[in-house]
Amino acid sequence: MPLLAKNKSQKAVDEDFQLPVLQDAGPSLRKGKQINSVVLNRWQSFWAMGRIRWHLFLLIAGRLHHPLKAMQAMRTLIQTRRKFLGDSALSKVVKVGERYYYEYNTPGWPSQAFDAYHLAELSRIAPIQEKPFYLKNVIVAVTKKCALRCEHCFEWDALNGKETLTVANLQKIVQQFQDLGVGQLQFSGGEPLLRMPALLTLLKTAQPSTDFWVLTSGHLLTLANAQSLKEAGLTGVTISLDHVDPKIHNQFRGFAAAYDWVVEAANNAHQVGLVVALSLCATKSFISEENLFRYAELARQLGAAFIQVLEPRPVGHYTGQEVAITIEQQKLLEEFYTNLNYHPAFQHLPMVVYYDFQRRRAGCAAAADRHVYVDTDGRLHACPFCQKPTGKFQINDFQATLASLRLGGCPVV
Numbered sequence: 001m002p003l004l005a006k007n008k009s010q011k012a013v014d015e016d017f018q019l020p021v022l023q024d025a026g027p028s029l030r031k032g033k034q035i036n037s038v039v040l041n042r043w044q045s046f047w048a049m050g051r052i053r054w055h056l057f058l059l060i061a062g063r064l065h066h067p068l069k070a071m072q073a074m075r076t077l078i079q080t081r082r083k084f085l086g087d088s089a090l091s092k093v094v095k096v097g098e099r100y101y102y103e104y105n106t107p108g109w110p111s112q113a114f115d116a117y118h119l120a121e122l123s124r125i126a127p128i129q130e131k132p133f134y135l136k137n138v139i140v141a142v143t144k145k146c147a148l149r150c151e152h153c154f155e156w157d158a159l160n161g162k163e164t165l166t167v168a169n170l171q172k173i174v175q176q177f178q179d180l181g182v183g184q185l186q187f188s189g190g191e192p193l194l195r196m197p198a199l200l201t202l203l204k205t206a207q208p209s210t211d212f213w214v215l216t217s218g219h220l221l222t223l224a225n226a227q228s229l230k231e232a233g234l235t236g237v238t239i240s241l242d243h244v245d246p247k248i249h250n251q252f253r254g255f256a257a258a259y260d261w262v263v264e265a266a267n268n269a270h271q272v273g274l275v276v277a278l279s280l281c282a283t284k285s286f287i288s289e290e291n292l293f294r295y296a297e298l299a300r301q302l303g304a305a306f307i308q309v310l311e312p313r314p315v316g317h318y319t320g321q322e323v324a325i326t327i328e329q330q331k332l333l334e335e336f337y338t339n340l341n342y343h344p345a346f347q348h349l350p351m352v353v354y355y356d357f358q359r360r361r362a363g364c365a366a367a368a369d370r371h372v373y374v375d376t377d378g379r380l381h382a383c384p385f386c387q388k389p390t391g392k393f394q395i396n397d398f399q400a401t402l403a404s405l406r407l408g409g410c411p412v413v
Contacts, residue, residue: 035270035303038094042347045093048100052093052109059115060122069126076125077118084358088342092351094305096236096275104277104306104353105137105371107183107211108235116209117183134181136370139215139384140173142198143190144376148217149254150240152281154384155190156317158376165378167198171205173374176398178207186213186238188384190376193220196228203232211235215279217258218265226268236275238308239265243286244294252281266302277306278350284312287329292336296349307340309333309354313385333357364410372405382410 040048053074061070082088085103094101099108107113120134144161146153153159165173177185185206187199192214203212214229215238226237239262243249246259262278269276278299280286299307311330312323325333337354340346364382373381379389382405390405 035267035301037300037348038096038270038276038303038305039300039348039350040093040095042091042344044095045091045347048093048095049090049102052100052102055109056118059118063119063122064126073122073125077121080121080124084361086338086341086357086361088338091342091344092347094275094351096305097273101275101305102351104308104351105184108275111211112209113183113211116181120181120183135177135183135372137184137186138177138182138372138374139186139188140170140374141188141190141376142170142192142202143195145194146190146217147194147219147255148191148258150217151252151254151317152242152283152312152323153317154313154315155376156319159190161376163376165376167201169378170198170202173378174202174206178210180399180402182210184211184213184235186215188215191217191219193225196220196225199234200228200232203229203234206233208233213238213275213277216240216265217253218261218263219258221261221265221268223268223271226265226272226274230272230274234274236277236305237265237269238277238279238306239269240281241278241295241298242281242283244291244298263302266304270303275306276302276304277308278302278304279308279310281310281312282325282329282333283323284325284329287325287332289332292332296336296340296346299350300348304350307350307352309337309352309356311356315385330356369406372402380405382408386410 039045056077057070057074060073061067064070064073081090081103090102092102096108099111101108107117117134117136123134141155142165144155144158144163146159174185187202189195192199193216199214206212212234213236214234218239221237221239229237240253241249241259241262242252249259249262250256252258266276266278278295280295296307311325311333312318314321314323333354334357337352337357340349340352371383373384373386375381375389378392380392380401381389390401390408
């Protein structure tokens with residue numbers, strides 16, 4: 001089954017892209033409820049994007065006070081998006097609750113976070129406010145604790161050590177980033193749900209100008225916890241799922257119930273109205289056309305809006321190992337990314353975010369340009385895989401530390 005179908009009729013394309021039925025996905029999936037896809041069809045997506053673009057035009061025109069300048073700014077924003085994400089026009093939108101999402105790290109619309117993020121991006125083109133380095137995404141590791149022993153864990157050396165960040169520390173970190181401007185803030189770990197009271201406090205005391213997500217193995221995302229997080233202000237959950245075969249995923253995660261946690265967590269998150277994403281560490285042994293499409297279909301069945309694809313890095317538990325994927329495997333992932341995001345035959349499947357594809361196209365957007373990572377000791381890193389801290393959140397001049405991180409760039413590029 002070819003990944004790219006060119007110069008064919010829609011019927012022929014549909015026949016080429018018949019997806020496998022997951023008869024062997026395991027008893028865990030069959031125990032979960034079937035969830036309707038949150039991805040809008042092509043016409044619904046078209047009209048949703050039309051409304052979003054019109055809103056953006058009015059928002060920009062209101063700041064630039066000139067319709068022609070607003071149109072040019074819109075075109076520049078679109079060109080910037082295509083520089084990182086690909087040359088095709090947006091054609092897929094998901095709807096969860098009353099909000100629409102067309103990119104994993106972009107806040108949902110309508111929201112204060114959506115407007116603030118896009119005005120900040122506009123400021124990079126035509127300065128209209130004093131936040132030229134408003135951050136798109138910040139990951140904050142809130143705990144060292146975790147029940148799993150994941151094969152790829154980048155916080156391996158800190159895992160299950162003594163906690164150093166108090167709730168007050170974490171509140172200060174969130175406040176500092178929100179004061180500077182951040183569209184999306186993700187809580188990670190360890191397993192962040194092991195600090196449920198802290199998460200609820202952080203969400204309830206934060207400003208409403210940011211979308212908040214939790215990065216989780218699914219452990220402890222019960223229906224009650226999902227409901228509490230939603231009511232406190234959580235936008236979505238990214239659940240780690242590293243294989244379509246339950247036994248292999250459990251082995252990768254070092255825990256016999258890991259796959260069941262994923263299924264239960266996705267069901268619970270969907271039930272309370274949280275956006276669901278699945279995160280895949282695409283190892284050399286996993287990457288194949290069959291596995292990728294089985295994964296996409298499983299993600300659809302679990303109600304996922306997004307699939308996050310991460311290439312393995314020789315850090316943390318992978319230190320000293322030959323884990324880099326081949327050029328051919330990179331191309332397979334890039335075609336998977338392009339097809340699921342833009343090809344009509346895959347309109348019903350979740351969208352894909354693939355950071356290494358973006359980095360190879362346009363350079364790294366981390367290192368406090370648009371993304372930054374805070375580890376379990378409050379140290380700032382260009383990204384989770386760099387393992388080269390620049391400073392701590394307690395420093396007097398937080399902006400100067402971010403500027404230094406930005407100047408140093410990403411050491412893995």
